[in-house]
């Protein structure tokens with residue numbers, strides 16, 4: 001399209017922001033600038049690009065589009081979600097600084113914090129905000145509060161505005177991992193958060209063909225510091241990955257609507273199922289965080305966790321018995337995935353701690369894809385029957 005995208009709706013921004021027709025040929029898709037360095041007219045005079053670790057046109061287009069979708073002034077892309085997390089934490093938490101982190105975060109985030117930073121001198125409190133209110137967990141001296149909501153895999157919902165108020169009262173910043181909800185359903189910056197992080201590997205790209213991450217933020221000083229570290233550390237995505245993610249973004253809201261519709265139908269069915277002990281879906285009034293979820297989210301997407309009756313052995317057999325649901329880690333793609341957190345995504349958490357935070361041995365996590373929902377339901381029923 002021509003001209004500015006200011007004031008346009010989400011679906012339009014997703015397709016056009018940062019992506020004017022290419023000026024030389026008129027190509028409507030931003031090209032893959034597969035290049036490392038750029039000709040300079042004279043020493044010190046260039047056209048905005050010098051070296052692709054610092055800036056690359058395909059990455060610039062992606063960053064502009066991502067920022068617009070999250071309602072941020074700026075976005076910086078990284079080679080993975082964890083690279084985004086690593087660069088963010090190292091930029092804003094000085095050595096030895098205190099971080100408060102939700103106790104039910106992505107396993108790789110927990111591993112980075114507990115097994116990499118903690119031994120190097122940073123201090124962490126992993127907190128269940130249901131039992132320890134943010135006003136108590138966050139203390140003077142806390143530099144950063146890291147939350148993921150809805151959490152993975154239990155889909156607990158944390159009150160973002162309340163955490164922000166408690167953090168800002170002591171001068172701490174708040175980062176929200178918005179990977180599960182996506183900006184289609186939740187806008188942490190509008191609730192006062194300082195930084196939003198995504199694994200773009202998941203819903204934002206949505207086609208299970210790229211690993212990537214992003215940090216979105218609006219404060220100019222913080223942006224300058226983070227951009228300096230993005231270049232200085234260098235964990236940037238390649239242009240092909242940026243192109244694919246840009247392409248994925250164009251269908252984000254259409255995909256999320258369908259993930260959600262099918263997810264809702266499967267939740268209703270699983271709630272009635274005799275082989276299911278519990279279903280965790282913030283969508284449902286039976287979920288303990290249903291009220292907060294309704295207040296701060298406009299939808300819930302296609303992630304479902306349920307506890308299968310029969311424990312670890314049946315869970316292991318169940319996830320191998322589905323035909324359409326693929327047994328795999330990750331989530332958010334067009335294809336449905338199934339996994340058992342205790343043996344897979346959350347296996348790096350010690351068994352005792354895992355059970356203490358509520359990840360039962362029989363827990364099954366579904367990422368509901370875009371296949372026909374009747375086929376998905378029949379596939380799960382087949383697995384129930386085969387493992388009975």
Ligand SMILES: *Cc1c(COP(=O)(O)O)cnc(C)c1O
Nearest residue numbers: 080081082106177179199201212
């Ligand atoms: C996958 C994931 C990450 C890590 O992202 P990578 O792209 O795999 O590095 C972080 N947070 C959440 C919620 C995730 O699902």
